[in-house]
Amino acid sequence: MALGPRTRILPLAVAATAVAAAVSLVLAIGQTEQPFVVAGFCLLALVASALRSVHTERPVELVSVVLAAVYVVAGPAAAVVVAAVGSLAQARAPIIKRVFNSAQRIVSAAAAAVVYAALNGPVGDEVFHRVPDAIIAVTAATFALLLVNALLLTMILGLERGRHAVAEFLRHVVRTTAVPLLGYGLLGLSMAVIWLGGLNIFAAFLILGPLVVARWALSQYAAERRAQSATLRAFIQLIEVKDLYTRGHSERVSAGVGLLGRQLALSEDRQNALEHAGLLHDVGKVGVPTSIIQKPGRLDDSEMDAIRLHPARGVELIGNIPFLEEVKSAVLHHHEKYDGTGYPAGLSGVNIPYFARIIGIVDAFDCLTSTRSYRPARGVEETLAILEQDKRSHFDPELVDAFVQVIRAQGWQAAEVVQPAPDASVQFSIDHDDLSLGEGGGASGSAAGPG
């Protein structure tokens, strides 16, 4: 395994970073003047680091604002010292991690300092007359800081956790935070201007105040989002109370489409939307009379029609919620079939919305792997075989392949067996999602099962 050599290189890489940091720090201390100003900035950097650690966001955020101000007010060398002091405020972690974190922050700041000096960025009152130069130099320095920071973190993540972690880091952390962080550099410049304008350390309050409020608003945003998901989940459970056998079905479909969505590398927004659609796909069943849902035996035509209405009922219910449009179309069309024999619109092929095709597969899969009153649960492998057999008539073949692949790789947490065992006395209480009831292992024509 590649794990062996990688883990052996890890301490070496940390040590090398630490040595580079120590050298930069010593060089920087030699060139630092204005001890009181630097002390003030050190204090700010500590506060900024401490503020950051409450959330699990990128470590350089608020500190990069402070550092950008230091270049302008006290010179690039001082920024390295400030970075070193600021890095002392860290979340609890093993000593090797803390050493590396401090070292990488010093090295990044040093790289930025070199860039700032090389571009001859203004230091002190000079800035009032050379604002454009300051903007260029601060932006370039912040860019260098981010670049070195990202490179060092990539290196260490690669050594510690492998390529997958690096890809995750680049995709989720670097890509989403790079642009705002460049903006933070300019914020640091504003702080420097006001600091030099006579306000000194109080300039920090003006800068950090709005940032803290913005952070608060973003945390509220996250809280509202969580609240929405939690509320939807609770509500879905309430609807599923009606039918013992489908309990947990929506949650499992949501999890299943989540797996498939990640396999298909959807964007963050669409991934969330897909999971919501999976959770809500049967929400319209609330409009189907309980007596029909729980009816033992075959349903007559009017009862079937009531069941066929549930996708439209679902859209009626969630229509006002500002989800992505894809969520609504998925709820409406999750019973369409690839060959055009589904309901409500009889769409076929790629005319069926993408999310609806995804949900159709997972929906059928979860139904087959769950117990029904008229039959026991099927095994995962057996069910995958049914899906593959039906993949041309019912499903999007490519999506079925992807789903089979992801389930074989990651496994499936099937419905728990606390559900009542199949009851021989019940003749035919049929789940509308059930595929196993048509000819040849899959329903056709009048939809999956009679539903």
Add this chain to the structure above:
Amino acid sequence: MTGLADTDRISTRNLGSGVVILVAGAAVGLAAFLITVRHGISEWSFAVTFGGLIAIGEMVQFNVYGNRNRAPIATSAALGYAMLRGPALSPPDIAQIITVVGVATMIGVVPRAVAGLQWDVVVSARRVMSVACAAIVFTAVIPVSEGWNGSWRQSMPIILAMLLGVLAAGVTDALIGAGQATERYNRPFPAALRDELVILGQIGMAMGIGAVLLAAGTSLVGLWAPPLVVVPLLLTQFAFRRFASAQRTYRTTVRSMARSTEIAGFSSPGQNARTATLAVAIGNDLGLTPARMEALEYAALLSGVGQLALADPSPGGASLLRTREERQRAAEIGASVIERSGVLDHVAEIVRHSNDPYRHGRANNANIPVESGIVNVALAYEQLVGEGSGQSPDKAMESIGLGIGAEYDPVVVESLRRIVGRGFRF
């Protein structure tokens, strides 16, 4: 959509005291405009830059806290323009400040009006007034001849005066806002003022500090400052927009969930929304805090969801026809489901006791929230007056009055009587 949201939409049509604010704002603006026309505009480039920021900020205003629109960038830019000093420019006088803010605000509102987006002319008039206050306070403390000179002794008084000016603007706005809330939603004035001041401490602080930053930076380095300082303003705007949209999403989610009882046939169309509208009106009348108002609205909307777990709907959705045991059981189921979400504990508590008669509930148990009593009364009144049942409000008040102290909380019934007396209709 119910309650607050509906009242919002008609806010531009149904002005009330808004007319006074509008006239006052227009008068101040017109006077300033005439003075400025006579004296001419000084420092055009600054006027145009700040005017542009205000107009853009006005265009991208949004609704947060569910009650009115905010435009953080426009507010910061307007307040910032009111507090400029040397050395980078010779500062504008008060008339010019008001003129620039007024004209820019109007320019910014036009595209919104054309596009049919929500906008509120009263909010714009309020901005003109509060900026005038800030300009007057700031100029009174720091004369136009003073400016930044890099010394600590000079800068601190300027900054403190700026904060004072911003505070004056904020308090003016809060007072007007509270007055409007009192008029529009019949909230008691102290409660409305308290809510406005809480908001002032959140988004208001961010806007005010943004203004100080903008003014200080521009005074020091001229027009290079706005592009630099716009970063935190954008950040604030972005953060609050997302917060606002998540809030809206959550509200509509709860409303949609509430409609499920209608789709399932447990309640008549619009019944939950009507009950919630009335509950919100009572809550406003009693001056509950915004957090409790929100919980109350959700509880009123969701009070019936427990029925979904019962086998079949009662005819016409009239839950008064059921036995008390059945209703209490449904409330209990609903409460436990709401509780399971983990984020609506207070709502669950309200729903749990929403069918308890006053005498066996709140009269003897101070832990039961008054909101439960509100929902109980709102449900009963809606049953009697709401669509289809069609009793007259007086008749309904009469039958509810019979239940005072036994079935219904006297405080809530008193409040309902006031609301109905003011002409409340579904």
